[in-house]
Amino acid sequence: YIYEGFMESLTGEKVPSAEKVISQADVTEIAHQENYHNVSHSIATEDIEFGYCTEIMVKLGEGETVTDTFDYDTFRNHLNEIGDSLLVVADDEIVKVHVHTEYPGEVMNYGQKFGSLMKIKVDNMRMQHDAVLEKADAPAKKLEKIPYGVIAVAAGEGVHALFKSMGVSTIINGGQTMNPSTEDILKAIESTNAEKTIILPNNKNIFMAADQAAEVSDADVVVVASKTISQGLAAMLAFNESVDLETNKANMTAELENVVSGQITNAVRDTVIDGLAITKDDFMGIVDGKILTADKDRKAATIETLKKMITDDSEIVTIIFGEDSDEKESKEIAAVIEAEYDFLEVEVQEGNQPVYSYLLSVE
Incomplete structure (x- = not known):
C-alpha cells in the first residue's frame, strides 16, 4: 500500500x-x-548464530581512547564483519549502532576508538528466545471468576486507594473532563472477571456509557447511578457480597440519598449564576451540582461551602484534598468545622485528584 x-x-x-x-x-x-x-x-x-543484541551510542571525538577519525563506510563495514542486523546512524557529533553479534565487547572497544561511550545496551537473545518458548509451551491458565466485582470510575491515586480499601475490584481512571467510553467500561468488566458486577460511574456524564456497557455485556452487570465520588464511597458502605445483584443495587442506590456532595474548583471566566457574582480564578463551592459560593481564598471558599452542606442531622464530614491542595490546609479547615460543630466527626483524606481542590461529603 x-x-x-x-x-x-x-x-x-x-x-x-x-x-x-x-x-x-x-x-x-x-x-x-x-x-x-x-x-x-x-x-x-542453538541455531542463533549471533547471540547478543548490542547497542552503543558514541560521542565522536571525545575521550582518552580516541585513536581513529570517524568514517561512516569504514565504521559500518568493520561492524558488518562481526555481526548482522546492523544499523548505523551518524551525524557530526554522535553515532548510534545496533548490531547482533557474538562479541559485544568488540563492538564497544571499536566504538571507543572514535569517541566516548554514551550508552551501552546488551541483551542475550538466546535467553530471550528460551523464555518465549517456555511461555509459548506453558498451558494456558483459565482464571476462575470471582463471585462479585465492583468497578468505580475515579481520578487521583488517593481516591483510587480509598475505593480499593472499601472493596472495589477495578478502577477506571477518569471522571470530570476524562469520561471513559463504553468500550473502556466493557474492558474493565472483562478484566474484573466476576460472576456479578456493579459499576459506580461517580459522574452523571458517564451514566450513558455505563448503561450501554451493562446492556451489551455478556456478564451479569448493574449500574448504581452515583453522581459524585462522595456518593460512590457512600454506596460502598452498603455493598454486601452475600446478597444478590438486584438487592445490592437497591441498597447501594438508597445510600446515595444519605450524602451531600461538594466540590471546590476554579472558575475559568467571569460570570453571574443565580445572583452570585463569580470572577475568573475564584474558588467556587459546588453542592450537589449547584454553585453556592465563590471566593478568591480557597480555604475560605471551602469552609463556607461546608457550612452550607451541614445540617442538624449531619454526623460525618469528609474532606478529600486534591493534587493542588495540601494536608496542612485541610486540617486547618477541619479544625474550624470541628470547633463550630462539636457534634460532627471530621475526616481528612488525601485524594490527589485533578480539577477539584477538595472533594467534600457530609453524611
Whole structure:
C-alpha cells in the first residue's frame, strides 16, 4: 500500500491493486492463532548464530581512547564483519549502532576508538528466545471468576486507594473532563472477571456509557447511578457480597440519598449564576451540582461551602484534598468545622485528584 501510494503520487494515476476476499471463518482462525508461538518454534535456540543484541551510542571525538577519525563506510563495514542486523546512524557529533553479534565487547572497544561511550545496551537473545518458548509451551491458565466485582470510575491515586480499601475490584481512571467510553467500561468488566458486577460511574456524564456497557455485556452487570465520588464511597458502605445483584443495587442506590456532595474548583471566566457574582480564578463551592459560593481564598471558599452542606442531622464530614491542595490546609479547615460543630466527626483524606481542590461529603 505504501508503494502504491508512492506510485499514485508520482504518476497522478490510480494503481490497480489485487483484492483478497476472506471469510468470517478465515478471520476467526487468524484471530485465534498464537503467532508468537509459531514463529518462535521455527528456529531452535542453538541455531542463533549471533547471540547478543548490542547497542552503543558514541560521542565522536571525545575521550582518552580516541585513536581513529570517524568514517561512516569504514565504521559500518568493520561492524558488518562481526555481526548482522546492523544499523548505523551518524551525524557530526554522535553515532548510534545496533548490531547482533557474538562479541559485544568488540563492538564497544571499536566504538571507543572514535569517541566516548554514551550508552551501552546488551541483551542475550538466546535467553530471550528460551523464555518465549517456555511461555509459548506453558498451558494456558483459565482464571476462575470471582463471585462479585465492583468497578468505580475515579481520578487521583488517593481516591483510587480509598475505593480499593472499601472493596472495589477495578478502577477506571477518569471522571470530570476524562469520561471513559463504553468500550473502556466493557474492558474493565472483562478484566474484573466476576460472576456479578456493579459499576459506580461517580459522574452523571458517564451514566450513558455505563448503561450501554451493562446492556451489551455478556456478564451479569448493574449500574448504581452515583453522581459524585462522595456518593460512590457512600454506596460502598452498603455493598454486601452475600446478597444478590438486584438487592445490592437497591441498597447501594438508597445510600446515595444519605450524602451531600461538594466540590471546590476554579472558575475559568467571569460570570453571574443565580445572583452570585463569580470572577475568573475564584474558588467556587459546588453542592450537589449547584454553585453556592465563590471566593478568591480557597480555604475560605471551602469552609463556607461546608457550612452550607451541614445540617442538624449531619454526623460525618469528609474532606478529600486534591493534587493542588495540601494536608496542612485541610486540617486547618477541619479544625474550624470541628470547633463550630462539636457534634460532627471530621475526616481528612488525601485524594490527589485533578480539577477539584477538595472533594467534600457530609453524611
